[in-house]
Amino acid sequence: MATDAHTEGSGLSFHPMDQFIVKPIFGGDEFSWYTPTNATLWMAIGILAVVALLVLPTARRALVPTRGQSIAELAYVFVHKMIEDVTGKDGLKYFPYIMTLFMFIVISNFLGLIPMAFTPTSHVAVTGVLALAVFLTVTVLGFVLNGTKFLGLFWVASAPLALRPILAIIELISYFVRPITHSVRLGGNMMAGHAVIKVFAGFAQVAAVSPIAIAGVVAIYGLEVMVAFIQAYVFTILTCVYLKDALHPSH
Amino acid sequence: MATETHGAAALDAAHGGADMASVAAESAGMPQLDPAVFPNLIFWLIVALIALYLILSRVALPRIAGILSERHGTIANDLAAAEDLKAKAAEADAAYNQALADARAEAQKIAADTRAEIQADLDEAIAQADAEISERAAQSEKAIAEIRASAVESVREVATATAAELVAALGASADDAVIAKAVEDRMKG
Numbered sequence: 115m116a117t118d119a120h121t122e123g124s125g126l127s128f129h130p131m132d133q134f135i136v137k138p139i140f141g142g143d144e145f146s147w148y149t150p151t152n153a154t155l156w157m158a159i160g161i162l163a164v165v166a167l168l169v170l171p172t173a174r175r176a177l178v179p180t181r182g183q184s185i186a187e188l189a190y191v192f193v194h195k196m197i198e199d200v201t202g203k204d205g206l207k208y209f210p211y212i213m214t215l216f217m218f219i220v221i222s223n224f225l226g227l228i229p230m231a232f233t234p235t236s237h238v239a240v241t242g243v244l245a246l247a248v249f250l251t252v253t254v255l256g257f258v259l260n261g262t263k264f265l266g267l268f269w270v271a272s273a274p275l276a277l278r279p280i281l282a283i284i285e286l287i288s289y290f291v292r293p294i295t296h297s298v299r300l301g302g303n304m305m306a307g308h309a310v311i312k313v314f315a316g317f318a319q320v321a322a323v324s325p326i327a328i329a330g331v332v333a334i335y336g337l338e339v340m341v342a343f344i345q346a347y348v349f350t351i352l353t354c355v356y357l358k359d360a361l362h363p364s365h
Numbered sequence: 366m367a368t369e370t371h372g373a374a375a376l377d378a379a380h381g382g383a384d385m386a387s388v389a390a391e392s393a394g395m396p397q398l399d400p401a402v403f404p405n406l407i408f409w410l411i412v413a414l415i416a417l418y419l420i421l422s423r424v425a426l427p428r429i430a431g432i433l434s435e436r437h438g439t440i441a442n443d444l445a446a447a448e449d450l451k452a453k454a455a456e457a458d459a460a461y462n463q464a465l466a467d468a469r470a471e472a473q474k475i476a477a478d479t480r481a482e483i484q485a486d487l488d489e490a491i492a493q494a495d496a497e498i499s500e501r502a503a504q505s506e507k508a509i510a511e512i513r514a515s516a517v518e519s520v521r522e523v524a525t526a527t528a529a530e531l532v533a534a535l536g537a538s539a540d541d542a543v544i545a546k547a548v549e550d551r552m553k554g
Contacts (some may be wrong), residue, residue, distance in 0.1 A: 131395055137404040147404035157413035164417060175432050177439060183432070190429040210422035218417055234413075237397050239406040264505040306395060 130312035134236055134305065153240075156232040160221040168217070189217070192348065200354035204361055211251075211359050212357075215244060216350040223304060223342035227335070235345075238297055238305035245297035258358035267363040296352055303345045307338040517552075524548045 138145045139155050168189065170180025179187060193213050197205045219235055227232025234240045257262040268285040270278055311334050319326035396402065525541075525548045532539045 117537070136396065136405060136456070138401075145405060147436055149405060149410045151402075151405055151409070153402075154409045155407050157409055161413060161420065164425075168429070169420065172425070172428050174430060175428065177432075177436055179432075186425070186429055187433060190426065205438040210418065210426055212424060213426060214414060214418040214421050217421065218414060234406070234410065237402075237406055239403045240410050243407050243410055301397065305395075349520070 128313060128316040130309040130316065132234070132309060133312060136232075136237075137307070152232040153237070155214055156222070156225060157234055160218065160225055160234070163221050163225060164217050167221075190290055197354050197357075201361055202357040205354065208357060212350060214308050215353060216260055217345060219244070219300065219349055220343065220346035224339075226304065226308065227338055227342060231307060232273070233304050235300055236308055238301040241297035241301040241349075244300075245293040246254055248356060249293040249294065250355060252356045252360045255357075257359065257364060260363050264360070264363045267359055271364075292356065296349065300345050300349050303341055307334065307341055310334055311338065325327070420446065521548060521552060 136145075136151050136153050137143070138149045138151050140150065145151060159189050167182075168186045173178060174180070174183070176183055190213075193216050194206070194209060197209055197212055222233060222235040225231055226236065243349050256267070260266075268282045268289065270281045270285065311331055314327050314330040314334060318324045318331070320327075481518060525545050528548050529539070529541065530542050
């Protein structure tokens, strides 16, 4: 993509993917696994933002909430209710875990919309780890809580007997595809939106189309604000759905 | 950003392609698919997630849960208190109505009693008056009868005397007894 753009024109240069490059924040090009990078920086900023959102405004523990405290309570109740609705009361044990995922993703997505920011969730390595963590947790939890009954998830008892082996194969494939779809959906959405904004911004270099390009940037930005929340929501609710499978494997 | 990358590329070129990963990333087009950044991203992601998990599970979530349950408790208490007060108000209203009804009944009773008392007094007075009237009437009747009797007697006496006078005047003499008898006969009619 970037190489295509490089060759396109002499004056016009697109670098829509440069925003995703991971580089050390303290200069230099070489880095190992522990080098603080721009990803580290933006994850740290994300954590600080979560603290500013959930910890600081609730310090007064006001009975009548302030604006900040209302937002914190809203976020809490939003995820809490989602888990309760999808998995039932017994899923609430895993609330801190799911809340961590949700807050990390939603904050990363929104901070990524700041110009010049880095979006950790636009990397499949990040979303892949998140999705794999969910997948492994749910699978292990399913076997620990239900034993071999967890395999009943793949054996559709309500289907005709002849269809069941075929359905079992389909269910098995769909189960193992979950971490891939789960991670690529989030990472792909974030990457695509940010890249499209950059492409539109690139076109703004041409005076003739720049008004359209800038209007396009504004429109896509609005869409991306929506996508930033929706993708965090989708990731979280899918986590809840997978968790429900582990808690109640019967169809 | 673009110039930075160009700078980096130039640096790479200067290094003679020492940093293969960076070059690979640029040629691949998607930095996301550069395996060289995976360990770094994954390491920092895990650090970030653990930090976030600790912050949320130790501080933020218990605190917000506390606030919410406290508010829930306060609202429930206030509602219960309101219900209590409402019941008390209803009770007071009932007591007031009861008192009002009692007072009204009492007033009616007193009025009825008074009316009965007055009626009794009145009846007694009327009876007394009736008795007095009838006594008076009887006395009057008796007096009238006496008067009438004495009048008849007087008439007889006068008639007898007049008859005797008349007889004497006519020059005849008559016995008093005869005259009295004649007068008696005449008066009987």
